Amino acid sequence: MTKETKLYRITSIAADGAALDEAARLLREGRLVALPTETVYGLGADAANPDAVASIFAAKGRPQDNPLIVHICSMEMLPLVAREVPPQAKALAAQFWPGPLTMILPKTDYIPSITSAGLDTVAVRYPSHPIALELIRRAGRPIAAPSANLSGSPSTTTAQHCVNDLTGRVDAIVDGGSCTVGLESTVISLTGPVPRLLRPGAVTPEALRAVLGLLEIDCAVTGQLEPGEKAASPGMKYKHYAPSCQLLLLEGSGDAFQTYVNRQAQAEPAVFALCYEEDTGALQCPCIALGARADEAAQAAHLFDCLRELDRRGAKTVYAHCPDRKGVGLALYNRLIRAAAFQVIRLP
């Protein structure tokens, strides 16, 4: 399955209209185009074309039971994909769209069952990234896009990550620079009696509750499903976001973290720390800082690039400080705990 992969670098929508038109034409023809969004890069194809969608699953090596997010570029496009839009969904759209929020809604027949993995619901997102919006507009149709990484690897937040994972597997990569949010969208289901958070992201539970009042948090957000247990969001059941090195989360104070890591660095080879900027001076091993301790937005923006860098630098064992589960910290925790295959060490 080796394809020629074109690379389109977009510096401005006005100046690079021809490249955008070519990428949009590929999408209309049922081909695969990796494209930037404000969260992570997406691996896009025509959401209504079953062959195109099948090639997304093949290119990523993605299990067929894991449904895709369908991206729209206007509220006018929403009824094409969603059969019902309850008042709560309208209120969320008014507050957070365009932006990093995905809503699960009942699907229309426009969405083929391969896109929704056989479910009668569809995940819909109206992204805010100008290049994503422009490509959907020029393609003239909703675009299905999972994160543009090989299945199981960390999501891609730069065009270079996409080049590394997907060269020869996709028809084009549209380079729009680094993604500003850096973590995948918040996913919320509005198909049950109470809105349910399926995947945390930059739109926090606190912000959702301010609009909705009630919000349930699915147990897969912070915990591990038992073997055979059914996931509300199929993607949450897989080990995910994982670098090749072994990652362990350490829960405890900053001092306890430093002491533990420094002791392990004496005892084991190729120990790295995934830490905050404030920790780097005190750690006696190679370390990669996510950002300042109080700057969760910076930590989110850098997480996936840091995981990839740990592999590039040959890390064997990586100790990461366990984030607080508040605000964007919940999303960081959700990604890190999967990257660590749920291994947490509680420090005294």
Ligand code: TXA
């Ligand atoms: O920020 C994002 O959401 C990125 C960009 C490209 O938009 N996309 C992304 O897609 O992260 P993906 O496929 O990596 O994650 C989609 C998640 C998966 O966990 C999937 O199981 C869930 O959404 N999902 C999709 N459709 C669903 C549905 N109908 N019901 C429940 N969960 C659904």
Ligand code: MG
């Ligand atoms: Mg993904």
